[in-house]
Amino acid sequence: MNNLLLCCEKLYLAIGNNHAEYDVSRQRQQMRICNYAQPTPQGMIFQNINLKISHFALNKIYEQLKLARQPQKSEEVNCTGFFNTVWGLPCSHKLRLYLDQEQDLQLSDIHLHWHLAKPQQLKPRLSRPDKILSMVLDQVRSSFRALPDHQQIATLEELHRLSQQTPKTLQEPVIVRSKERPRRHIGSTRRDLSGFEYVEVTQKTNxxxxxxxxxxxxxxxxxxxxxxxxxxxxxxxxxxx
Known part of the structure; x- marks a missing residue:
């Protein structure tokens, strides 16, 4: 039962660390993409995906949005779908259509690879592991399945690392008492001998x-x-x- 409780605690800590990393990443993304959420024609198009996809994907979409807002040439090239196939993001042709129809981008327009998944918070009652353990494991399993592939790999690596560790408890240091009285000349406040004193001492002893x-x-x-x-x-x- 102790080993099972220890494993449950490690699972809880691993998911908690993953959630903390997500919060830090989301706050960093929020600071960087604040200009996309401004009440402007180019900002309103991001209102449904703001803080929900990565900063790199937002930059790519913003580059395509600038191309879409440029004046159209007389001979417009048809969309080949190459950008959407390679990056999984809407191209300038699709964004121009959204601007003409006054539509906003949706998460369905972005590939799942760029989504910022938020794992569920788990607060198990570890004081009663016999009754709560099965529910905690079910929650951990469902939260793990909801994570993207790269986050699942990172979570498995963290769990494997935690499972290989052995718990160590810090013990009080052993007090060792000396058997003899310390010498008088040994101390932290002892002054170093001068050159004359050193010669005098060596002459007396030698x-x-x-x-x-x-x-x-x-x-x-x-x-x-x-x-x-x-x-x-x-x-x-x-x-x-």
Missing amino acids: KRSCQTCGEKGHRSDSKRCKKENPVLRFSRMSGFR
Whole structure:
């Protein structure tokens, strides 16, 4: 039951993300095509498809509309239907006919590929999955079937990615206490030694000891040594240094 509830939550999140992406896309399209909805002859023709098809399709139709509003030539070329077949959008000849008859564009004039589908909002009561699960799955299935092909592919990829994830719960960090007291010289407020202090410390710690008497501060061949080395004594008596 827990796995089934987790799968239901993932389905709900996936459809919610898809709906959020649609809202963002619709708002972006609304900002860009505001000039098409103005109360002008060219704006009224878009009133039935405004915010319902993509911005790219609106631009294509607007280009054909400018061609349709141009003065007709003496030798008008007959419509071959090439533009409508390739793009799935009304051509300039059809738009000129709509302008002459004062008709507006309909969604049926636009191919389904350019429609902005809005998935249904799902708000399942996940607190009672045993009674609501079948209804939620039916709603998810019907909403999925209503999506265009490219949105179905994106939804399936998102569901597959979510199904491969393993739920991770954040645990409290383990507090590790040190066994020994911290040293005094270790701290965040410790000042770095100056050059003179560094030399003084190194001289104190690196004093060599005499090999003859064992005292620090002089070498075995120094005159400060209280216990003279017998080898040096013999060399001095012999006149060698």
